[in-house]
Every structure is written in C-alpha cells, then in structure tokens.
Amino acid sequence: MNKKLIANKHLKNYAWVILFVIFSVVSYFIGFKPGAVIYSNFNEFFIEMISFIPLLFILIGLFDVWFPKEVLEKHIGKESGIKGILLVILLAMLQAGPLYGAFPVAYILHKKGASVKNIFIYLGAFSSMKIPMLGIEIGYLGIKFTILRTLISLPLFILIGYVMEKILGKDFEVKEVKA
Amino acid sequence: MLNNTIIFGIVTGIALLASFIFDKKKTILGLKKGWKMLFNILHPFLNILILISVVLFFIPSSLIVKYLGANSGWLGFGIAAIIGSITLIPGFISYPLAATLLKQGATYGVVAVFMITLMMVGIVTLPLEIKYFGKKAAILRNVFNFIAAIIIGIMMGWLM
Numbered sequence: 001m002n003k004k005l006i007a008n009k010h011l012k013n014y015a016w017v018i019l020f021v022i023f024s025v026v027s028y029f030i031g032f033k034p035g036a037v038i039y040s041n042f043n044e045f046f047i048e049m050i051s052f053i054p055l056l057f058i059l060i061g062l063f064d065v066w067f068p069k070e071v072l073e074k075h076i077g078k079e080s081g082i083k084g085i086l087l088v089i090l091l092a093m094l095q096a097g098p099l100y101g102a103f104p105v106a107y108i109l110h111k112k113g114a115s116v117k118n119i120f121i122y123l124g125a126f127s128s129m130k131i132p133m134l135g136i137e138i139g140y141l142g143i144k145f146t147i148l149r150t151l152i153s154l155p156l157f158i159l160i161g162y163v164m165e166k167i168l169g170k171d172f173e174v175k176e177v178k179a
Numbered sequence: 180m181l182n183n184t185i186i187f188g189i190v191t192g193i194a195l196l197a198s199f200i201f202d203k204k205k206t207i208l209g210l211k212k213g214w215k216m217l218f219n220i221l222h223p224f225l226n227i228l229i230l231i232s233v234v235l236f237f238i239p240s241s242l243i244v245k246y247l248g249a250n251s252g253w254l255g256f257g258i259a260a261i262i263g264s265i266t267l268i269p270g271f272i273s274y275p276l277a278a279t280l281l282k283q284g285a286t287y288g289v290v291a292v293f294m295i296t297l298m299m300v301g302i303v304t305l306p307l308e309i310k311y312f313g314k315k316a317a318i319l320r321n322v323f324n325f326i327a328a329i330i331i332g333i334m335m336g337w338l339m
Binding site: 014016018020024034039041043045048049053056060066079096098100104106123127133135136137140143144148149152156157172174175 | 187188198205212216226229235256290298310315319327331337
C-alpha cells in the first residue's frame with residue numbers, strides 16, 4: 001500500500017516529463033514540426049543542465065556537513081566586527097531558495113542578537129551569493145561573469161548594511177510572521 | 180560552456196578528495212544529502228526546462244532581441260531593470276533565460292541588471308517584507324538594492 005502511494009507520488013511528479021516524452025516521440029513519428037523545435041530547445045537546455053548540476057549538488061552536500069548552521073549563528077552579534085560580517089555571509093551562502101525564504105532566518109538572527117548591519121548584510125549575501133545559485137550562474141553565464149558580479153556586489157551590500165544600521169538605529173525590529 | 184564545466188569539475192573533485200581524506204563518514208553523509216537535494220529539485224527543474232522550451236517556441240527571439248538585444252541601449256537596460264525588480268523568477272529559470280538572451284545578442288550590462296534586480300529587489304514580495312521589517316526598513320532596503328543593481332549592471336556592461 002505504502003509503496004504504491006510512493007510510486008503514485010513519483011508518477012505525479014513526473015507527469016509533465018512523461019507527457020513531454022510522449023509528445024516528442026509522437027511528433028517525431030508523424031513529422032509534427034513544432035514538436036521537433038520544442039524538443040531541440042529542450043535537448044539543448046538539458047545537456048547544459050546535466051553537465052554541471054550533479055557536480056553542484058556534491059558541493060552543496062559537502063558544504064552542508066562541514067559547516068553546520070548552529071555553529072555559525074553564535075558569532076554574529078553586535079560586537080562581532082569583521083568576523084561577524086564574514087560569518088553572516090558564509091551562513092547566507094550555505095542556503096538556497098528565493099529571497100523571501102531569508103526573512104524568517106533574519107527574524108531568528110535578530111532574536112539571537114544579530115546587529116542591524118549583519119542582518120542586512122545577510123540579506124544581501126542571501127540574495128546574490130548562495131552557493132547553489134553561484135554554481136548555476138557559473139554553469140550558465142560563465143566563471144568570469146560570476147566572479148566579477150560577486151566582487152562588485154559584495155562591497156555594495158556591506159555598505160548597504162552600514163547605511164541601514166545608521167538610518168534605522170536601535171529601534172529596528174524584525175517581527176515574526178506566522179503562516 | 181565546456182571550459183566552465185571542466186573548471187567546475189576540477190574544483191568539485193578537489194573538494195571531494197579533501198573532504199574524503201579528512202573525514203570519510205562525513206563525506207558520505209554529505210554526498211547522500213546532496214543526492215537527496217538533487218532528487219528533490221529534479222522534477223521541478225525538468226518541468227521548467229520543458230516550459231521554457233515551449234515558451235521559446237511561441238515567443239520569437241526577434242521580439243526578445245528587439246527589446247533587450249544588442250541594439251536596445253539604455254531603453255533595454257531600463258526595461259530589464261524594471262521587469263527584474265517587479266517579478267520574481269527562480270534562479271533555475273532566470274539563468275537559462277539569461278544565457279539565451281546573451282546568445283541572442285543582449286549585452287552583458289542588460290543581462291546583469293536583469294539578473295541582479297531579480298535577485299535583490301522584490302516588489303511582488305514587498306508586502307511580506309514589510310510584515311517582517313516594517314515599512315521604512317523594507318522600502319529602504321529595496322531602494323538601496325535597486326540603486327546597487329543599477330551600479331552593478333553598468334559596471335558589468337563595462338567590464339565584460
């Protein structure tokens with residue numbers, strides 16, 4: 001029963017893939033031109049993806065076991081200085097997902113005593129320096145693009161962190177938002 | 180593309196070897212975690228690739244090139260910045276799209292500003308952000324990040 005349920009779930013997850021395969025095969029046999037064009041688009045993307053995605057996830061897995069989140073969260077308070085900045089950046093780099101996924105983490109950081117500056121540096125690093133993101137960026141846009149973009153972005157969002165702390169001061173508060 | 184893959188492969192290989200020498204158990208755990216995450220992202224990823232393949236069939240590349248391509252100039256830069264700021268496109272859709280734009284003649288500056296505003300500015304998610312940080316902080320963060328994105332875009336266009 002349980003096995004059947006899991007199999008059903010996989011089937012559902014891959015429904016579009018299966019439909020696409022059927023569509024492509026049928027297009028090929030009846031000589032449906034748009035089908036061939038769409039398949040050749042897909043094929044190009046797929047080869048691009050498969051050439052770096054497995055490598056990327058090896059790196060993500062290793063990063064995850066060598067740098068546990070709990071260890072990092074201890075050292076990012078108000079007196080943390082440059083070490084704190086480096087740590088929030090590292091913490092952000094370990095994560096994945098869209099920027100709004102970082103807001104709940106910002107709340108936890110705030111609760112654990114992170115400075116205003118470090119919270120916004122964290123958001124900056126999260127938005128543009130996540131390891132999975134950088135891996136995909138290297139794959140699609142090249143190493144030169146990725147390194148240059150990161151090097152230009154980094155000082156800018158550290159600056160934004162300092163400016164935000166200056167403007168918002170001590171009244172700044174992160175609220176918990178419940179789903 | 181091939182060069183990048185080789186460099187990336189070498190980096191991954193060195194990291195894997197170093198990790199294995201220091202701690203065999205941890206390395207295997209890391210590989211398992213990586214595999215699990217890859218498996219979880221695989222079907223949405225494939226669906227997205229199918230979706231872009233279909234969309235690209237319907238949107239002629241001439242249209243994209245006209246608005247964001249080689250001769251689009253500052254108007255293209257502005258359009259890219261505005262679309263990037265408003266919308267929210269996950270990285271695994273936006274990167275293939277960015278690579279396609281480059282192939283079709285868009286400048287690095289336009290592609291960079293599009294990618295960076297996508298990452299750093301979120302008008303669609305602003306209401307949620309306000310709930311967490313308050314109006315002032317949320318709006319300030321987006322405004323500063325928009326300015327930063329424009330600066331990065333211009334510099335990328337100039338340096339690439």
